[in-house]
Amino acid sequence: MINDPAELDPAGPEPIELAPALLERMAAVRAAALRTLDSDEPVYGVNTGMGNLSKVRLTEADQRAHQRNLLLGRAVGGPPWLPPDESRAVLIARLKTFLTGDAAVSVDLIHQLVALINSPYTPAIPAEGAGSAGEIIPLAHAAGPLVGIGWLQAGSELQTAEGFLPALELGPKEGIALLAGTPGTAGRAALAARKASRLADHLTAVAAGAIAVVGANRDPYQPSAARGDDVLAVEFARLRELAGPEPEPRSLQAPVSFRVAGHVNAHVRRTLQQLDDAVERAFTGVSDSPAYLEGDFVGTAGFHGIDLAAYCDHLTAALAHAAEVSTARLHRLLDPSVTGLTAQLACEPGPQAGLVAVHKRAVATTHQLRRLTLPTAISTAETSNGQEDVQTFSWEAVGNLAEAIRLTRETTACELLAVRQAFALSAGPIPPGLRDLIQAVDDVVPPIDADRPFGEDLTRLLTTVLQLSPATGA
Incomplete structure (x- = not known):
């Protein structure tokens, strides 16, 4: 009650x-x-x-x-x-x-x-x-x-x-x-923030899987490298825990997309907190107009959702960048010079194409994401015969964020499928912190020993392993 x-x-x-x-x-x-x-x-x-x-x-x-x-x-x-x-x-x-x-x-x-x-x-x-x-x-x-x-x-x-x-x-x-007021943007932003928080956890876990399977040098995630940034320090700790003990690194430096995983995901979490704070302000502040305050009706500007619009835009851009970095890591996972595995993670390169088309889907998805990153609150369009001479389009901003969350899930699913196949081909141990994730993948994706319609595998990952709303599977 x-x-x-x-x-x-x-x-x-x-x-x-x-x-x-x-x-x-x-x-x-x-x-x-x-x-x-x-x-x-x-x-x-x-x-x-x-x-x-x-x-x-x-x-x-x-x-x-x-x-x-x-x-x-x-x-x-x-x-x-x-x-x-x-x-x-x-x-x-x-x-x-x-x-x-x-x-x-x-x-x-x-x-x-x-x-x-x-x-x-x-x-x-x-x-x-x-x-x-x-x-x-x-x-x-x-x-x-x-x-x-x-x-x-x-x-x-x-x-x-x-x-x-x-x-x-x-x-x-x-x-x-x-x-x-702006209850629609505030309510939708609160829901999006909940989904984005779950997505941020998936981004971290999948990045850790990529780090582990290629044997990336762990220097970029050391605690001393997060000086002055508590959010980054926590993200580094998550990556180290999930990726497990450091093996002999395959190279002095992994590709940049691996090295920056902590910074990218920490930025997502920072912007997510900023949106959470804006949602809280939207619900505790005065948004009605005219509002009944201290015994009188007062005209307010609580309908001007710049706070929500700006932080929805900010998180959309952060997710777009995270998706681009995830897609770059996926490309590197198909490269034998990075993984030491077969080309394109195919069991028989040449007769089989492996996961190369999975990367192509991720590329198309990140291209869609880029189009969402234009700031929404930049229009001075007039309505109501000039009575309303500016607006923030916060409804559009939160809609863009919902779409950014959906698309970032898709790139994450693409990378996760490649991570699982790379572990299978390497025949090495799966770090303890990632065993539950890999088992969840195995529960819905059969072993990949030949080319097949990988879109079906990606759909199963999206509706089970990477779901953001357990009640709906969304």
């Missing part, structure tokens, strides 16, 4: 139940906010129009329809839709922000939101096209089913949201509250 908004995890799959004391606090905030609205002072989006029409005062009759109309008129998106886990993360993030009290929404709306979160359905939320200062387009789709608007998805099936939940009429401030 949730007693505090901080306890809500946008990446968590468990059903949500809110403590009565928390709901009582929300009811008290709502009552106070309604008393403030009785003063008839202009409150943006409540008794006025939105955007460039905020100078227009709404009649009482207009106000009663206005909150629902806000959702209707802004649901202009379409497929492709977010995957279900990301859609659910958006809803939970919206709930987290509501439970701060800044939005001053009713307990009835909170109950309706919890009911949708706990259902087997998620809203059909567009993955693209959020061209506004905040997230009003995707949030209109996310919130629509609360009042019978839009579509719900279960797997690949879509059904209308009309009649799915009990009828609910939005009260004053509630429509604009559903569209305010």
Whole structure:
């Protein structure tokens, strides 16, 4: 049972139940906010129009329809839709922000939101096209089913949201509250950070396997080489533990892609922590506008997601670099001068091509990744007749990050397949720290003694050994 908004995890799959004391606090905030609205002072989006029409005062009759109309008129998106886990993360993030009290929404709306979160359905939320200062387009789709608007998805099936939940009429401030801030980016970023953390562990383990199988000189990973950098020191320790005792090095220096493994993976972990911190700021700070603060409605700029956008971009670039380094190591694993093994890790080089095409797939994947690394928050595009004259495109930034995680997993799977084949051809002992990983590979990938459709092997690695969300296999 949730007693505090901080306890809500946008990446968590468990059903949500809110403590009565928390709901009582929300009811008290709502009552106070309604008393403030009785003063008839202009409150943006409540008794006025939105955007460039905020100078227009709404009649009482207009106000009663206005909150629902806000959702209707802004649901202009379409497929492709977010995957279900990301859609659910958006809803939970919206709930987290509501439970701060800044939005001053009713307990009835909170109950309706919890009911949708706990259902087997998620809203059909567009993955693209959020061209506004905040997230009003995707949030209109996310919130629509609360009042019978839009579509719900279960797997690949879509059904209308009309009649799915009990009828609910939005009260004053509630429509604009559903569209305010950047809960979508924050929720999706929290989910992406969880997946990226698991991916970082895979990057380290697979790099350690490559280091071990080629007998790379361990000098670059010595503790003294991490002076002044605690994150790097921990990464060096992980690599040394997993790669096992140092044999007689094959050469004085391994290729650069092996030597820099610690620095590259430490950078991924540093940027991941920075994103985690930005997500925490997004959930603890004021993102609603107008926000109900200290008894009054205050216009804020909490919709400007530059903090989240910048650190999503940062992690995307870090993953792209890690994938490029992984792909470079994979290329070296096919080179007999580096491994001392057969060319292209083929059992019979010449009649067999070995894993050369696996490397080609990794090259294509890293090329896709490069296109994601352009910073998103560099546009001054205007909307709403100039009322919104800058935006950060944070929705695009977190979408790029999700795609970067997916593609980096693919390059990691390619390198892992090569590492396993190299161990098999070397007939040497597998370091104790890597035995569980190699056994997990062996459980789903048969021994490679001839060419075959290696894409099937890579798919099995992605859906088992390298999965990032155990509940879904993603």
